Amino acid sequence: MNPNPDTLKPLPFYKSIGREIDVFEHAWRNQLPVLLKGPTGTGKSRLVEYMATKLKRPLISVACHEETSAVDLIGRYLIAGGETVWLDGPMTRAVRQGAILYLDEIAEARPDTMVAIHSLTDHRRALFVDRHNEELQAPPEFMLVASFNPDYQRGSRELKPSTRQRFIALSFQYPSPELEKSIIAGECGFEDKNLDRLVKLAERIRATSDLPLAETVSTRLLVDSARLIQSGLPARLACQSAIAEVLSDDAETLQALNELIALYF
Numbered sequence: 001m002n003p004n005p006d007t008l009k010p011l012p013f014y015k016s017i018g019r020e021i022d023v024f025e026h027a028w029r030n031q032l033p034v035l036l037k038g039p040t041g042t043g044k045s046r047l048v049e050y051m052a053t054k055l056k057r058p059l060i061s062v063a064c065h066e067e068t069s070a071v072d073l074i075g076r077y078l079i080a081g082g083e084t085v086w087l088d089g090p091m092t093r094a095v096r097q098g099a100i101l102y103l104d105e106i107a108e109a110r111p112d113t114m115v116a117i118h119s120l121t122d123h124r125r126a127l128f129v130d131r132h133n134e135e136l137q138a139p140p141e142f143m144l145v146a147s148f149n150p151d152y153q154r155g156s157r158e159l160k161p162s163t164r165q166r167f168i169a170l171s172f173q174y175p176s177p178e179l180e181k182s183i184i185a186g187e188c189g190f191e192d193k194n195l196d197r198l199v200k201l202a203e204r205i206r207a208t209s210d211l212p213l214a215e216t217v218s219t220r221l222l223v224d225s226a227r228l229i230q231s232g233l234p235a236r237l238a239c240q241s242a243i244a245e246v247l248s249d250d251a252e253t254l255q256a257l258n259e260l261i262a263l264y265f
């Protein structure tokens with residue numbers, strides 16, 4: 001971890017894959033929301049963590065799912081000790097604090113959440129807390145960041161063009177073997193021949209198009225495998241547990257994955 005002299009809060013390890021740090025910072029300065037697109041485990045959340053620390057803003061993250069509604073994000077009245085009290089949701093808190101609000105997997109959330117973010121993502125930068133009869137103006141430091149996995153095969157929900165066009169967008173892909181090796185080495189704090197083998201195995205699995213996988217091996221799974229190997233688990237077993245078993249439940253596919261693993265470990 002590199003210490004950030006301005007905040008003394010350590011900057012999380014983030015290996016840049018292109019110009020995303022610059023684009024993110026310029027978007028923040030210009031009060032533009034950002035959409036991070038790409039498969040799971042490719043560093044989207046890590047970039048947001050890194051940027052929040054770099055820009056010295058609090059980070060409020062919400063993992064969106066099919067039940068996430070506008071009320072969950074904005075807030076609600078609760079009965080506590082016989083009294084009715086208002087509780088800000090994460091979006092309202094983020095606006096009040098001038099935080100970075102990260103809506104992970106935004107497309108999974110219910111359609112009313114898209115309506116709720118509209119006024120925050122255009123020139124108004126306002127949040128209407130209807131139930132609490134309040135209109136909040138977002139301070140310049142507030143930023144909305146969302147992630148989206150545009151993998152149609154996986155059956156994930158689409159984002160409407162009218163929502164997409166409220167963001168500037170950054171693409172994340174599986175990194176090149178060299179870059180991926182340095183991500184794993186940086187994350188795990190070691191480098192040895194097993195890392196070369198891991199990234200080659202990943203390249204091979206990703207290139208094997210006839211494997212019926214909902215999603216292929218991510219950098220996250222390689223980092224997990226490397227950690228298990230580093231702590232002394234035999235490499236083949238580490239990859240079987242952190243890669244093959246995670247990617248599939250189907251006996252034939254598991255066998256094919258385990259055969260690929262055996263080619264490298």
Ligand code: ADP
Pocket residue numbers: 013014015016017039040041042043044045046047183187219220223
């Ligand atoms: P996502 O949000 O895209 O699903 P994460 O940001 O949670 O993925 O990344 C998953 C893991 O992969 C991280 O915890 C980290 O170990 C590793 N990782 C992936 N890309 C990077 C990167 N560019 N720099 C540092 N770590 C990374």
